[in-house]
Amino acid sequence: MTAQTLDGKALAKRIGEQLKTEFAALKAAGKPAHLVSLSVGRDESSDWYVNNQKKAAEKLGVAYTAERMDAASTHEQVAARIREICARKDVTGMILQLPLPKGLDANELAKVIAPAKNVEGVDPDNLGHLMMKQYRNLPCTARAAIELAAESGVDxxxxxxxxxxxxxxxxxPAALLLLDKDCTVTLCHSRTPNLAEICRQADILVTAMGAKPGVVNGDxxxxxxxxxxxxxxxxEGGKYAGDCDWESVSKVAAWASPVPGGVGSVTTQILFKNTLETLKRQ
Ligand SMILES: NC(=O)c1ccc[n+]([C@@H]2O[C@H](COP(=O)([O-])OP(=O)(O)OC[C@H]3O[C@@H](n4cnc5c(N)ncnc54)[C@H](OP(=O)(O)O)[C@@H]3O)[C@@H](O)[C@H]2O)c1
Known part of the structure; x- marks a missing residue:
């Protein structure tokens, strides 16, 4: 068997085209989207994401403002800035970029973001609504993974x-989304014994470990x-790899997502999908 590719780039393109139309319609109706990104200090990979988001926003016709605070900012200073940003009527969504400098707690600061404007969906309010199957802003990567799996046409x-x-x-969140789709879900972690044996029972296998490239092989x-x-x-070489060994996995699976070109390609578009949906609710 040779697996068919779950093509993240193609899905991202389709989502983007749909979003562009919908953002334009909302703008015409007097509801323009405006995302504000807040970075604290400098981080190379985080700055790369900000750039990426900015480019995606431009393509979708969404206003995007990137703010940066000094690396020495205190919790109270960052929290006060978040409150100011979220209080603005013209700001429809905000992103607190990670990682934060040492001494700042990302979970505590995520609680300060107004849940309706937290387009990344990782805060007690949005996660609580996910738990209750009353979806608000869903965690982007988990949602991207499930939307990509759905590309296979699986019931x-x-x-x-x-x-x-x-x-x-x-x-x-990926496990909860699969549960809500009536899957029977097994959630594994670093203390799970017999990982390969459990994985071999999976009709749908979602890998999100990030510890070592290619540990998940055809077995x-x-x-x-x-x-x-x-x-x-x-x-090496500034490249990225996934948990799966594509060579052997693709010989056994019916469908598989590559790295790069899989979930990562979809995640940014899901961030904007959340931005659109939360704007519609505001
Ligand atoms: N494509 C995207 O858009 C996107 C977005 C976010 C993250 N990611 C990637 O997704 C991966 C996971 O991210 P994360 O933030 O969820 O990472 P994380 O917070 O480090 O969590 C990793 C999880 O994998 C488990 N794990 C690690 N090694 C394992 C092993 N040998 N066997 C079984 N379980 C193991 C850990 O178990 P314990 O809980 O027991 O420690 C933990 O639950 C990373 O590679 C990250 O870069 C991609």
Whole structure:
């Protein structure tokens, strides 16, 4: 068997085209979108994301303002700035860029962002609504992973889904989204014994570990499974690899997502999908 590719770039392009039309319609109706990004200090990879988001916003016709505070800012100073940004009527969404300088707690600051404007969806309010299946802003990467899996045309109902990784931004929300689609879900982590054996039971396998490139090989995959690789692991030459060993996984799976060109390509568009949906609700 040779797996068909879950093509993140193609899905991102389709989502982008749809979003562009919808943002234009909202703007014409007097509801323009405006995203504000707040960075504290400098971080190379985070600055890369900001640039990427800025370019995507331009293409979609969304106003994007990138703000930066001094690396020595205190919790209170950053919290006060977040409150000011969120209080502005012209700001429809905000992103607090990570990582933050040492001494600042990302979880505590995420709680300060007005939930309706937190387009990344990782705060107690948005996550609580996910838990209750009353979706508001969903964590972007988890949502991107499930939307990419859906590209296979799979009927999720009754399928066994295995998720590798239990982080708040990817693993846990991905597991909840799969549960809401009537999958039977197994959530694995670094203390899970017999990982390969559990993974081989998966009709849908979502890997989000990011520890070592290619650890998930063909032995972890049930023949005909759908495999979504969320991980982005920096490797030599400025390149990125995933959790999965594409060579062997693609010989067993029916569908598999590559790294790069898979989930990562979809995530930015999902950020703007959240931006659109939250604007419609405001
Ligand atoms: N494509 C995108 O847009 C995007 C966005 C966000 C993240 N990512 C990537 O996704 C990956 C995961 O990100 P994250 O933020 O969720 O990372 P994280 O917070 O470090 O969580 C990693 C999870 O994987 C588990 N894990 C690590 N090694 C394992 C092993 N050998 N066996 C089983 N489980 C193992 C950990 O278990 P414990 O809980 O027991 O420690 C943890 O739950 C990273 O590569 C990250 O770069 C991609």
């Amino acid at each position: 999720f109902r009754g399928k066994h889904a295995v998720v590798l990784g239990r982080s708040v931004i990817v693993g846990k 972890y995959v049930k023949p005909g499974a759908i495999v979504v690789d969320v991980a982005t692991i920096a490797v």
